[in-house]
Amino acid sequence: MNAAKENNKGFEEGTIDIVIGTHRLLSSDVKFKDLGLLIIDEEHKFGVEAKEKIKKLKTNVDVLTLTATPIPRTLNMALLGIRDLSVIEDPPEDRFPVQTFVLEYNERIIKEAILKEISRGGQVFYLYNRVKDIQEVAAKLQNLVGDSVKIACAHGQMEEEELEEVLIDFIEGRYDVLVCTTIIESGVDMPNVNTLIVEDSDRLGLAQLYQLRGRVGRSSRLAYAYFTFRKDKVLSEQAQKRLAAIKEFTELGSGFKIAMRDLEIRGAGSIVGKLQHGHINSVGYDMYIRLLSEEIRRLKGENVQPEIEPQIDIKVSAFISSSYIDDEKERINMYKKISSIESKDDANDIYDELIDRFGYVPKEVDNLIKVAYLKCLCKKAGIISVLQLQEGLFKLQFLNREMLEAAKERFLQKGLSCSQNKDDTLQVLVANNWLDTLIALLEDLE
Numbered sequence: 211m212n213a214a215k216e217n218n219k220g221f222e223e224g225t226i227d228i229v230i231g232t233h234r235l236l237s238s239d240v241k242f243k244d245l246g247l248l249i250i251d252e253e254h255k256f257g258v259e260a261k262e263k264i265k266k267l268k269t270n271v272d273v274l275t276l277t278a279t280p281i282p283r284t285l286n287m288a289l290l291g292i293r294d295l296s297v298i299e300d301p302p303e304d305r306f307p308v309q310t311f312v313l314e315y316n317e318r319i320i321k322e323a324i325l326k327e328i329s330r331g332g333q334v335f336y337l338y339n340r341v342k343d344i345q346e347v348a349a350k351l352q353n354l355v356g357d358s359v360k361i362a363c364a365h366g367q368m369e370e371e372e373l374e375e376v377l378i379d380f381i382e383g384r385y386d387v388l389v390c391t392t393i394i395e396s397g398v399d400m401p402n403v404n405t406l407i408v409e410d411s412d413r414l415g416l417a418q419l420y421q422l423r424g425r426v427g428r429s430s431r432l433a434y435a436y437f438t439f440r441k442d443k444v445l446s447e448q449a450q451k452r453l454a455a456i457k458e459f460t461e462l463g464s465g466f467k468i469a470m471r472d473l474e475i476r477g478a479g480s481i482v483g484k485l486q487h488g489h490i491n492s493v494g495y496d497m498y499i500r501l502l503s504e505e506i507r508r509l510k511g512e513n514v515q516p517e518i519e520p521q522i523d524i525k526v527s528a529f530i531s532s533s534y535i536d537d538e539k540e541r542i543n544m545y546k547k548i549s550s551i552e553s554k555d556d557a558n559d560i561y562d563e564l565i566d567r568f569g570y571v572p573k574e575v576d577n578l579i580k581v582a583y584l585k586c587l588c589k590k591a592g593i594i595s596v597l598q599l600q601e602g603l604f605k606l607q608f609l610n611r612e613m614l615e616a617a618k619e620r621f622l623q624k625g626l627s628c629s630q631n632k633d634d635t636l637q638v639l640v641a642n643n644w645l646d647t648l649i650a651l652l653e654d655l656e
Contacts, residue, residue, distance in 0.1 A: 250275045252396050278424065304430040308423050312411070312457045315438040317354055320407060323436055324355050324387060327405035333380070334387045335394060335425060337408045341365045347409070348389040355387075364390040395421045401429035411437035412449040419456045518609060520588035521595040526645060528578035535568055551582045554653075580645055587652035591617065599637075602644045606636045617655055624651070 220226035224243035229235065248271050313319065327334050338347045348363050355361075362385040364376050380388050381400060388394075388403075395418060406426045411419060419437065427433030437453060439445060445453070535541045544564075551557050557579055564571050571579075588596060592613035597605045608614040614636055621628045627639040640647040 245271050247271070248273045252277060278421065306427060306430075306432050307460045308406075308427040308433045308435050310423065310435045310437070310457055310460045312437045312439075312453045314441045314443075315409065316441075320351075320436070320438075321354050323405055323407060323434060324351075324359065327434070328359060328386050330431075331402075332405065332431065333383070333385070333400070333403045334405045334407065335403055336387055336389045337392065337394070337406065337422060338389060339391045339410070339413065341367050341391060344389060344391070351387065351389060359387060360385045361387045361389060364388055364393065366391060366393050392418065392422070394425050398425050399428055400425070401431075404429065404431050404433040406433075406435040408435070408437050410439060412439045412443070412445050412453060414452075416452040416455055419452065420459075423456065518589045518592065518594060520585050520593055521597075522581055522585055522588070524581070524596065524598040524604075524645070525601075526577045526581065527574050528581050529574050530578065531572065531574065534572055534575060548579055548582045551579070551586050553586070554583065556586075557583045577645070580649060584645075584649055584652065587649065587655075591652050591655040593652070596648075602640050602642065604638050604640065604644075604648065605631070606638060608634075608636065620655060621651065624654075626651075 217226065217229075218240055221229060222241045222243055229242075234240070250273065324334050324336075336347075336351060338344050344363055344365055348361055352359070352361050362376050362380055364373060364380075366373075368376070376385075376388075379385055383402070392414070404426050406422060408414070408419070408422060414422070423435045426435060437456060439449075439453070530541050530544060532538075532541070535544060544560075547560055547563075551560070560579055561571060564575065584596070588594075592609040593606050594609055595605075595607045597607075599605055606614075606617070608617065611634060614630070614634060618628060618630060618636055621636075621638060629637050631637055638651075640651065
């Protein structure tokens with residue numbers, strides 16, 4: 211019986227307590243007697259199909275996934291509460307953030323970076339992710355830095371013994387530069403390698419870039435990472451965003467921030483399928499997230515209050531004119547910010563931003579912010595609609611009679627003129643400065 215069959219027998223009979231393996235453990239011929247805990251390291255290396263197989267191993271198995279950069283789909287599920295999330299933020303002692311540079315390929319800079327690292331007794335990873343001409347790149351690099359620099363190549367298509375020999379020689383310092391593919395992305399810990407140069411970095415994903423940067427700076431020395439792209443190449447919008455993110459998030463423990471940015475760039479993915487598709491495109495992302503979040507809380511047994519979307523029908527001009535914010539994209543962004551007001555602090559923050567960026571706030575924009583804040587107050591007070599009958603006279607419809615009675619009592623205590631209509635709506639007369647007065651009244655109901 212070969213080793214694989216012997217191990218499989220041990221898994222099935224329960225004579226083996228801990229199993230350490232690759233994707234091979236997900237094969238149909240591998241069975242477990244009583245699997246209780248599954249730990250997945252480098253979770254981002256597992257595709258959706260692999261994760262679906264993991265679910266079928268056992269319905270009540272505890273799963274702990276470890277990764278520096280969770281994929282958007284996994285991160286989205288954690289943020290929604292489908293999965294629990296724990297973040298380790300404290301870096302190891304005596305570590306420094308990797309100095310990160312994003313630039314067009316420049317032979318002079320590359321040469322200087324390599325020779326500088328070698329002069330301080332360190333080594334270099336030079337990443338070129340195409341096996342077909344990796345030897346040519348190594349030869350070109352040799353000509354650039356001179357024969358005194360020892361260069362080796364490593365990639366996944368090499369024979370196992372040859373690859374192992376090259377890596378051991380590199381670890382033992384027989385080579386100064388390792389020209390390699392992304393095989394170094396995970397599981398490589400070489401404290402003496404403190405400069406990373408990536409060619410055609412725009413071809414790589416954001417999580418990949420972050421993982422690769424993590425291969426250097428694994429000691430008390432300051433490390434450097436150079437992410438290059440071809441000279442005069444026009445980068446795609448997504449590539450620009452990825453490279454901007456890897457340059458922006460350089461502090462230690464930035465994996466979570468990187469993953470959040472990746473979620474923004476690539477989208478959340480489908481929770482039950484393999485792709486980003488389904489009704490999400492029909493209802494919109496914000497609505498999809500809200501509905502999904504409510505359903506998750508309901509399944510957890512939490513008390514989920516129905517979402518109120520108040521209808522505000524009042525006689526006021528509320529808009530952002532092009533003369534105030536001339537850039538259409540900026541106007542749309544500001545409309546989105548105003549529509550998402552959830553507190554008085556949010557409203558004040560928007561006032562501060564507008565004054566800082568665009569100057570004095572016009573009356574129409576001021577009204578827009580107040581109406582958005584009024585809508586937020588209506589949600590909290592259980593008001594379904596606000597209808598302006600005439601100057602200062604409003605009809606309020608509440609979610610239920612209890613809320614109506616409480617509001618009526620509060621208004622009468624304040625000496626306001628209010629009456630309950632036959633259709634269970636409340637009619638309220640407020641002062642001349644009616645919009646501000648109405649807001650103040652609803653603030654008092656909180």
